[in-house]
Amino acid sequence: MVTLSACFEGKVQGVGFRATVLSLAKGYEVRGWVKNLPDGGVELFASGEDSEVEDFLQSIRESHLAGHIDRETILPAPREPELRGFRIVA
DSSP: OEEEEEEEEESOSSSSHHHHHHHHHTTSSEEEEEEEOTTSOEEEEEEEOHHHHHHHHHHHHHSGGGGGEEEEEEEEOOOOTTOOSEEEOO
8 A cells, every 4th residue: 555645847737637637546446636736736645555556647647637747746645544535625
C-alpha cells in the first residue's frame, strides 16, 4: 500500500485537469482527491496498492494533460484511513 502527494505545475488550471483526473481515477482502485492550489498548481493525493497508484499516475502522464504539465513533484504522504473514493475538493 502506498500513499502519496503529487503536485503538478504548468498550465494545469482552467484546462479540465481536475475533471480529467477524476475520470481517470475511476479506472483504478485508488482513493484520494485532487484540488487546485493558490499558486496555480494542482495537488493530487492518492492511496492504494503500489501498482494501481503508479498506473493511475502514468495514465495522467499519458493523457492529453501531459502537454499542460511542466513539472511533477511526488512525495510520500501519511495514510488517511477514513478516506473513501476519489473526489475533487475545493
